[in-house]
Amino acid sequence: MAMLWYTPGPESIGYEEEIIKAGATGVRLTFSYSTTSYQAERALLHRKIARDCGRDFAVVADIAGEKYRLGRFVGVPSIRVAAGEEFRLITGEVSDPKADRTLTVTTPTFFSGLESGDLITVGDGNTVLEVSLVSAGAASVVVTVNGTVNQSRGLTVQGDHFRPRCLTDKDLSDLRFVAKSDLFDNVALSFVADASDLRRAREILSSSALPVELTAKIETSAGVENAAEISKEADMVMAARGDLALAVPWVELPAAVTRIETAANETGTPWILATQLVEGLERFIIPTRAEICDLANWAHRGCAGVLLSYETAFGARPIDAVATVRSLLDRWSV
Known part of the structure; x- marks a missing residue:
């Protein structure tokens, strides 16, 4: 049976049994x-429900990696911006962009990898900022597309020279917790750039009494470039299309996923697909035609499974999302 992992959230908490019975395998x-x-607590709950349902089930610890986010705004949650407007990015927690054209970034290391000419995507593509000048702990940027800048939103930089850390101090602490707890079957590492990230994580997890598999989330340009060596080291790889679609030019996303698929196939490593699989269920009784064909295509080509995120965490129909994806996987998986 093809893997179907789901992400719990406000819309699915309390429906764990129904979701597992609908076809979730993790x-x-x-x-x-x-x-x-x-x-x-959530791991124990899912283990109990899956056991009571008589289902094989994986509990996956998703380790965050280094996230870059804007700080909070004074007085407003968001601002409208127009192409050509200039702002200054600095390290900090709070800013008043309407008053002084300044935006704060909560992670100081953000600036160390930044270069003049870089394109910074705000959120999921609310707008794009082009870097015109970089200095110590700051950068000048120009808005390239009319849009909205929301406080606390994530920042993604295109290009393989920019590498968020796969393992921060918090991540290392979380890995040690996973190793001691014996509650998790799999660890998904975010922003894996090369095989060394996996080796470092595996060393920590080696102290676990139970075997813990490693899934490499490939979601940066560097990860795509090094997909072959990552696939050799990982137990499974994930084409994490959410961040990946922002880290590479959007028109190149299909090529990036195909490169991950090829690398995994060449090493015999299972690979799974993530992000925007059946969000059409928010508007229609079935997924969009494009979503149906997209998932069926990858499943028929040998994709080992999928990860549902928004659809089960925040979507209005989490049980339907799982049941729909299960039907597609059962029909088209090879």
Whole structure:
């Protein structure tokens, strides 16, 4: 049976049994949010429900990696911006962009990898900023597309020279917790850039009493470039299309996924697909025709499974999302 991992969230908490019975084979618990003790509770809950349902089930710890985010705004949650407007990015937690054209970035290391000419995508593509000048702990940027800048939104930089760290100090602590807890079957590492990230994680997980598999989330240009060596080291790879679609030119996303697929196939490593699989269920009784064909195509080509994120965490129909994807996987997986 093809893997179908789901992400719990406000819309699916309390429906774990229904989701497992609808066809989920695993749960992704993201360590980006909440505490390790809370994730342990969620892991125990899913293990019990799956056992009571008589289902094989994987509990996956999703390790966050280094996230770059804007700080909060004074007085407003967002601002409208127009092409040609100039702003200054600095390290900090709070800014008043309407008053002084300044935006804060909460992670100081963001600026160390930045270069003049870089394109910074705000959020999921609300707007794009072009870097005109970089200095110590700051950068000048120009808005390239009319749009909206929301406080606390993520920042993604295109190009393989820009590499968010796969393992921050928090991530290393989370990995040590996973190794001690014996509650997780799999660890998904974010922003894997090369095989060394996996070797470092595997060394920590080697102390676990139970075997823990490693899934490499490939979601940067560097990860795509090094997909072959990553596939050799990982137990499984994930084409994490959410961040990947922002890290590479959007028109190149299909090529990036295909390169991940090819690398995995050449090493015999299972690979899975993530992001925007059946979001059409928010508007229609079935997924969009494009979503149906997209998932069927990858499943028929040998994709080992999928990860549902928004559809089950925040979507209005989490159980339907799982059942729909299960039907497609059962029909088209080879």
